Amino acid sequence: MENKRVTIKDVARYSGVSIATVSLILNGNENKFTRKTVEKVMAAKEALDYQPNYFAQQMIIKRSKTIGVLLSDITNPFFGQMMSGIEKALYQENFVTIICNANFDEEKERYYLEELMRRGVDGFIIATPAISNQTLDEMLHSRKRPYIIIDQKRTEGLTDAVLSDDFTGGQLAAQHLIDLGHKNLVMVMPIDGAEHLQNRLRGFKKACDGHPEVSITIIDAPMNKDGGYKAAQQIIQTKATGIFAINDETVFGLYRGMEDAGKGIPDDYSIVGYDNVEMCEYVTPRMTTIAQSIPAIGETTARILLERIKDPEKQPEEVILPVTLIERKSTAPLTN
Ligand code: RIB
Numbered sequence: 001m002e003n004k005r006v007t008i009k010d011v012a013r014y015s016g017v018s019i020a021t022v023s024l025i026l027n028g029n030e031n032k033f034t035r036k037t038v039e040k041v042m043a044a045k046e047a048l049d050y051q052p053n054y055f056a057q058q059m060i061i062k063r064s065k066t067i068g069v070l071l072s073d074i075t076n077p078f079f080g081q082m083m084s085g086i087e088k089a090l091y092q093e094n095f096v097t098i099i100c101n102a103n104f105d106e107e108k109e110r111y112y113l114e115e116l117m118r119r120g121v122d123g124f125i126i127a128t129p130a131i132s133n134q135t136l137d138e139m140l141h142s143r144k145r146p147y148i149i150i151d152q153k154r155t156e157g158l159t160d161a162v163l164s165d166d167f168t169g170g171q172l173a174a175q176h177l178i179d180l181g182h183k184n185l186v187m188v189m190p191i192d193g194a195e196h197l198q199n200r201l202r203g204f205k206k207a208c209d210g211h212p213e214v215s216i217t218i219i220d221a222p223m224n225k226d227g228g229y230k231a232a233q234q235i236i237q238t239k240a241t242g243i244f245a246i247n248d249e250t251v252f253g254l255y256r257g258m259e260d261a262g263k264g265i266p267d268d269y270s271i272v273g274y275d276n277v278e279m280c281e282y283v284t285p286r287m288t289t290i291a292q293s294i295p296a297i298g299e300t301t302a303r304i305l306l307e308r309i310k311d312p313e314k315q316p317e318e319v320i321l322p323v324t325l326i327e328r329k330s331t332a333p334l335t336n
Pocket of ligand 1: 076078079151152196246247248249274275
């Protein structure tokens, strides 16, 4: 037997009202009708098990209840933890999240933004550094699409942003290594990294300013495990004993690189990471790191974006969340 799809016409016929009336009532305009009419339509919908076509409904109410998120590296657990904060807050408000992994590629970022727009998302969360504020202005701001920047950079007053206190994070890392007696320090990071990474470097340098006995070497490396692994081979050629890595992923690579080179942590090198992803507690030695409030970054971002969707004209908001030093076992006082 043919399984015929129930249409809005069937609901109208069953309830004895026009198609337009059914459409209006099922799209949130029930206050325009008597209670009796609304009840008839709802009863017909129930009896026929009518499921409105999602895309047709979206064209009428001009809302998809969907948010698009552009990420730079889906394999990094930082982004997984951040996404769970975003998803939790959006789910509570009945929104669905679409994740696009742009992999630090600006062309891909533009492509995904266009596609998300075509799919009618209600707002965008931008968690990638490659795309410039100018591009975001052209593609989103000037078309009045609600969006928010998360974690990477300031928005020059175009829209909202949720960031971490990266300058203080860099300072805390340097101060910790200096307090432990380390004088030859290395920072491992992508030299041309995004604004927030440069802020970590600025903070790191600032904390060293009053210590003429302290030297800093910057080692250029991509912020992933392979970058850390290869950086270890360069670090062992220097006099450094204290290392600050731009994120925890880099430290995982450093651990392996140091082990392969026969070096011990923290006996030969003290290492401070950045992020405080869950794995920091499960590696040996447990990792000293600068903790970002990762789920709070995600939840705050989702909340502010939903407010922006409700009130597109409100003043742009910039939230800077605090960071803290978590001392574990990968750092120790310099002994020789
Ligand atoms: O590990 C991912 C890093 O890149 C984090 O430090 C975060 O701030 C992101 O931009």
